[in-house]
Amino acid sequence: MVDQNAAPASQATGAGVVPMNMIQALNSAIDVKMAEDANVLSFGEDAGYFGGVFRVTDKLQQKHGLTRSFDAPISECGIVAAAIGMGAYGLRPVVEIQFADYIYPAYDQIVSEAAKMRYRSGGQFTSPITVRSPYGGGIFGGQTHSQSPESLFTHIAGLKVVIPSNPYDAKGLLTAAIEDDDPVVFFEPKRLYNGPFDGWHEKPVSPWKAQDLAQVPTGKYVEPIGKARVMREGNDVTILAYGTMVWVALAGSEHAGVDAEVIDLRSLVPLDIEAIEASVNKTGRCVIVHEAPKTSGFGGELSALVQERCFYSLEAPIARVTGWDTPYPHAFEWEYFPGPQRVADALKSVMTGGR
Amino acid sequence: MNKKNSQPLSLRVPEPSGRPGDTPDFSHLQMDPAGVVERPEVGSTPYQMRDLAFRLIRVLDDEGAAVGPWNPRLDPETMRRGLKAMILTRAFDDRMHRAHRQGKTSFYMKCTGEEAIAVAQGMILSREDMGFPTYRQQGLLIARGYPLVAMMNQIYSNAEDPIKGRQLPIMYSAKDYGFFTISGNLGTQVPQAVGWAMASAYKGDDKIAISWIGDGATAEGDFHNALTFASVYRAPVILNVVNNQWAISSFQGIAGGLETTFASKAIGYGLPALRVDGNDFLAVWAATQWAEERARSNQGATVIELFTYRGAPHSTSDDPSRYRPGDEHEKWPLGDPIERLRQHLTVIGEWDDERHAAALKDAVEQVRAAGKESEAIGTLGQSRPSVKTMFEEVYATEDWRLIEQRREVGV
Ligand SMILES: Cc1ncc(C[n+]2csc(CCOP(=O)(O)OP(=O)(O)O)c2C)c(N)n1
Numbered sequence: 001m002v003d004q005n006a007a008p009a010s011q012a013t014g015a016g017v018v019p020m021n022m023i024q025a026l027n028s029a030i031d032v033k034m035a036e037d038a039n040v041l042s043f044g045e046d047a048g049y050f051g052g053v054f055r056v057t058d059k060l061q062q063k064h065g066l067t068r069s070f071d072a073p074i075s076e077c078g079i080v081a082a083a084i085g086m087g088a089y090g091l092r093p094v095v096e097i098q099f100a101d102y103i104y105p106a107y108d109q110i111v112s113e114a115a116k117m118r119y120r121s122g123g124q125f126t127s128p129i130t131v132r133s134p135y136g137g138g139i140f141g142g143q144t145h146s147q148s149p150e151s152l153f154t155h156i157a158g159l160k161v162v163i164p165s166n167p168y169d170a171k172g173l174l175t176a177a178i179e180d181d182d183p184v185v186f187f188e189p190k191r192l193y194n195g196p197f198d199g200w201h202e203k204p205v206s207p208w209k210a211q212d213l214a215q216v217p218t219g220k221y222v223e224p225i226g227k228a229r230v231m232r233e234g235n236d237v238t239i240l241a242y243g244t245m246v247w248v249a250l251a252g253s254e255h256a257g258v259d260a261e262v263i264d265l266r267s268l269v270p271l272d273i274e275a276i277e278a279s280v281n282k283t284g285r286c287v288i289v290h291e292a293p294k295t296s297g298f299g300g301e302l303s304a305l306v307q308e309r310c311f312y313s314l315e316a317p318i319a320r321v322t323g324w325d326t327p328y329p330h331a332f333e334w335e336y337f338p339g340p341q342r343v344a345d346a347l348k349s350v351m352t353g354g355r
Numbered sequence: 356m357n358k359k360n361s362q363p364l365s366l367r368v369p370e371p372s373g374r375p376g377d378t379p380d381f382s383h384l385q386m387d388p389a390g391v392v393e394r395p396e397v398g399s400t401p402y403q404m405r406d407l408a409f410r411l412i413r414v415l416d417d418e419g420a421a422v423g424p425w426n427p428r429l430d431p432e433t434m435r436r437g438l439k440a441m442i443l444t445r446a447f448d449d450r451m452h453r454a455h456r457q458g459k460t461s462f463y464m465k466c467t468g469e470e471a472i473a474v475a476q477g478m479i480l481s482r483e484d485m486g487f488p489t490y491r492q493q494g495l496l497i498a499r500g501y502p503l504v505a506m507m508n509q510i511y512s513n514a515e516d517p518i519k520g521r522q523l524p525i526m527y528s529a530k531d532y533g534f535f536t537i538s539g540n541l542g543t544q545v546p547q548a549v550g551w552a553m554a555s556a557y558k559g560d561d562k563i564a565i566s567w568i569g570d571g572a573t574a575e576g577d578f579h580n581a582l583t584f585a586s587v588y589r590a591p592v593i594l595n596v597v598n599n600q601w602a603i604s605s606f607q608g609i610a611g612g613l614e615t616t617f618a619s620k621a622i623g624y625g626l627p628a629l630r631v632d633g634n635d636f637l638a639v640w641a642a643t644q645w646a647e648e649r650a651r652s653n654q655g656a657t658v659i660e661l662f663t664y665r666g667a668p669h670s671t672s673d674d675p676s677r678y679r680p681g682d683e684h685e686k687w688p689l690g691d692p693i694e695r696l697r698q699h700l701t702v703i704g705e706w707d708d709e710r711h712a713a714a715l716k717d718a719v720e721q722v723r724a725a726g727k728e729s730e731a732i733g734t735l736g737q738s739r740p741s742v743k744t745m746f747e748e749v750y751a752t753e754d755w756r757l758i759e760q761r762r763e764v765g766v
Contacts, residue, residue: 041557067557073587078546078580085550085564088485088535091557093550105576112540113547118748121528121536122518126751157749181751226754270754 019209020216025167029174041068044096076106083129100135114183115158138191146328148292160184161268165246166213172223189243199248199339226270234261237285245289252343284315294322319346369608379686389416390423401627408619408628414637419698427641431705440498441470446718455671459734466491468666471636471692474498482533487548487566507729514738542575552592563591563650571602582624589655593646599665604678621658633663634689636696
């Protein structure tokens, strides 16, 4: 089912390839970079000794020392601001915001400071920081542990926004983010940390290790930021998705029995516009799926871009499948979280509602 | 008929001691005379020296003598350099303020009355250290010999603006001079300074950071986050609060200055605090040196409140006569930093009226010459960097959006 686009293991510099879940892959990315470059350090709330509430920074302190992986005060603004200062000094800090819902206290530092540093100083100062944060729903986290704030950052000039959907990309993209000379906001779909959740919450989920994209080189490799991945080739309709929704899109197209081309955007800024154009021009139809609320979500931007660039190829109106414009509800999580059924419905309407 | 047996509450809104038309009243200020405040060992615990958060460190007395344990015993040449840099800063401010009135730029902010702070501190620290300034530390660049022409080019956003017409006038950026890029968002630079200092410590280097924030902006969360981080990680940083009494039209009581001193904010974080006469060049010098030694010997951060007065309007967009007594600045009991250092140098026989007049003339000349040079390149709107630069340095490399948008503009 999944298109085999994963780079061969030989591309990696290290020795082995082992199955990893997303947590292990992300941990490995930071670990390998810390081993390679003394300027890389990692901190955040509970991120040091304990290794983070999701264990993404597990054992980094034991391996690399107290001053390289440490706990931070519960001060998101302070964490990001300190990282900015470190970045200006020449370090490459990777900071964790425990949940994306808590990135708002740091918003000013990310938006007004990190994003603008290179520009406002005429290139004298840069902000090569990575702000990692678990985001998205599907874990019964309620309003304050489920949000998808990516569009608030894609609107900001100077920021890159990266969202992986599988262990292989998670490691390669996080490595690229750490090496990037610009500030990167790196959202980790926490629903995917332990398995490729396809949105059928009542059906069993296969573990990561059964997936090709969970075969992760233990050594260093880089997945370039700004390149989408075709997860499934298809001819009838293009589905644009990222994060957990990539797996929901795959399940939804299977459920609908539609030959959909599923594109995992992987990075929203920079965006792989060529891959989007090529696919929509081929299929003539487009469905966009994201977890964030619909209004002013990134789907609106994608829809406008497709309309601007592929209008004459389109056979049907573009459809969006998104979270609702409500706060994230605890008891109604499965009504809120866009699932395969809603994707299938959208696919069917796009397939039949054409000209 | 009020049947309740509880007392009605009332809201207090702090008010300053004088408003327009009133006689300035500074009787509420408790100011130690010069020389009386003890000078603790640099390694003292914050607890041992708690008293200093509420006192006022002063070296120059009313007669111009340098007295007491904080006297840094500077050599006359250093003091003369400081005096000249303060004079030059004031001359620069005066000319650029006028340039705004003449329509040559959109905006300007003076530091009149506060010159001793950035000049002394800029002279003490090295260019390898990093200053995280606000918009009132132009004296730091001037004391370090940053080209006045480059400052003016920035103010005019002309073709030679070192930061390419992207920032509001006076938001300089001068890495080679230890001057971090200024943000328009108040307070953001303070926790960044702490992070920079943490990085130096992490690397085992010997550089320290220094930051400034206004009394008003200490109410921002960034300031408190910075104190937490500085204290937790024992960052080698000097955290200055420039209490110039006014935050635009709000007196310092609105930021909490009526209840306690700004220096004392450090106490809750376990950081040492010094409260200093900010118009006394020698006191600023001595306190900064104390904090520098503490930072360099790996004992962490110091909070310094610099007690001063903003003599000029907040900015060229402000009219202070609408919210404070018109002559409040002249009545400021701590005097003027330039006059006080001049008096001291004169008293010890290292300066005289003739030399002072010559220094003033020289400063005006330097500013005039730089002004000519910069204005020949262009004032605001007359010349500017290529529009192409608008699209550059958003990212390390341009992406397709910016390339397309640049083409749309035709550059
Ligand atoms: C976050 C933020 N809020 C408000 C402003 C608008 N503003 C600019 S200067 C200023 C007053 C600052 O006063 P203070 O911190 O005492 O510094 P001073 O100007 O007296 O040197 C205000 C409110 C701003 N620039 N940034």
